[in-house]
Amino acid sequence: MINKKAIEDEWLLLKEFGKQEWFFVVGLVVALLGWTGIIKVWLSKLMYRQRGRFSQTFVHMSMAMLAFVAITGSSTVEALIDDRGGREVENLMVLSGDLNNANTLISNLPKGEVSEYRVKDGDTVSSIANKFGVSIDTIVWENKMKSVDDIQVKQILKVLPVTGVRYKVKRGETIYSIAKKHKTNAQNIIDYPFNTFSNDEKFSLLTGQEIIIPDGIKPKERIIDKARYRSRTVAAIPGVVGEGNFMWPTTGRISQRYYWYHRAVDIANKNSPPIVAAQSGTVIRRGWGGGYGNYVVIDHGNGYKTLYAHMKTGTFAVTLGQKVNQGQKLGIMGTTGRSTGIHLHFEIIGPNGKLNPLTVLK
The missing domain is CATH 3.10.350.10 (LysM domain)
Known part of the structure; x- marks a missing residue:
């Protein structure tokens, strides 16, 4: 639901400006801009709840909303993560500089019909x-x-x-x-x-x-x-530092592969092992990411970034802006955010968008 308290605050602001006649129009514009952000959050949550049920209608709405945001500059790409209210819509997750990659937008996803x-x-x-x-x-x-x-x-x-x-x-x-x-x-x-x-x-x-x-x-x-359904056990092994060389970020079994709707691999392990940096780089995000739960993003400085999601609360081992080495501990595997069990959701984002981690992990 729309935050009534936020609307009331905006209205009080409008009245305050309105005390002076020549400030009234300015006050109206300010209030409307504030309401735009609130309505955008409400619409984004509604679109997610109805995903697949009214797909065409909501796809058009989402594209219109994105176009409006781009024109007004009233929000950043990061807001798409923060506004999800704890729900993971991975295909809306666009890291800075990747907005032009068409394959990150829902409108380009295959249809769900048989x-x-x-x-x-x-x-x-x-x-x-x-x-x-x-x-x-x-x-x-x-x-x-x-x-x-x-x-x-x-x-x-x-x-x-x-x-x-x-x-x-x-x-x-x-x-x-x-x-x-x-x-x-x-x-x-x-x-x-x-x-x-x-x-x-x-x-x-x-x-x-x-x-x-x-x-x-x-x-x-x-x-x-039979080979298709055989579980694959992975172990964290030393990797080679350099462009395109990534090591396994944790130990466990692959519980979900890379698909057009899940551009990542999930590695599950009920023992909650450590999560380590797949490659050296700089921590550019660390905190709560809606459906991602507690997550970390590392920029490797070579056109690649990696994302580590669903970490256990209170286990971050790095800080924002910190330089990390390949294999350095980032946190502990958990089940925060939109998650049904202990696992790591691991993404690799290249110059042209997200890629299948299994094609580059060593």
């Missing part, structure tokens, strides 16, 4: 999976196929927007019970931007609603692409 594909002569389940960037199992499970050979020319196949499972929620189920049933983690479900919740704070689901479970495994089904 696609239909007509099988052509020469197609295989594998070739179709590669075409859409999903696993073979995703197509087999969604179309209730008995095997990968159960395919015919002109057959219409349904293809999910991501690797995983489409699921209809049953009475009494939660994101945690559903994640457990499908051998994945709840964070994957809440991070998928087209999944909606009846209560966005508790991630409550409605009986009968359909959700996408990224990287989920359909219960009691044979897995064809």
Whole structure:
């Protein structure tokens, strides 16, 4: 809701200016500018709560809002982080200097609908999976196929927007019970931007609603692409200082990969191990980042930045502006912000935007 106290303060300011006739117009302008900031915060929160439900309408609203902000200069890019009210909208996170990268804006994200594909002569389940960037199992499970050979020319196949499972929620189920049933983690479900919740704070689901479970495994089904679902354990190892050379920032298992809607990797470890700098650099942000929780951003001075999110409260080991070495402790893994369990959300931002950390980690 709009902050009534803030509006009352602006109105008092208006009346104070209005005591002098020739100050009245100035007072009106000042008050309107103040209300603009308040309304912007309210709209940004509303847009997030309705994500995926009224996507086209809110995308246009968000673009108009961004255009207004750019013209008036009434806010900075950083405000997009602070105004989220504890909700993580990673694709709105734009570091200074990266605003022109179109791939950071929601309007350029793929749609969340299930696609239909007509099988052509020469197609295989594998070739179709590669075409859409999903696993073979995703197509087999969604179309209730008995095997990968159960395919015919002109057959219409349904293809999910991501690797995983489409699921209809049953009475009494939660994101945690559903994640457990499908051998994945709840964070994957809440991070998928087209999944909606009846209560966005508790991630409550409605009986009968359909959700996408990224990287989920359909219960009691044979897995064809076993390597795809094999957990990968990572260990912090010494890296080489220099452009493009990054070391693992912590230990644990990869709980979520890099996707178009999650341009990062998540590393989970219930033991809350230390988080270290993936490369030497300067701390340019340290504090609370809305859905990111407690987070740190390091500028490595070579066109690259790294972001470390969801750190445990009270464990920051660095200060703003501090120079850090590769492997130096930044804090402790936690579950602050928009998080369902202890993990590190790790991003690498290059000159052209966010990139897949798995392609550069050594």
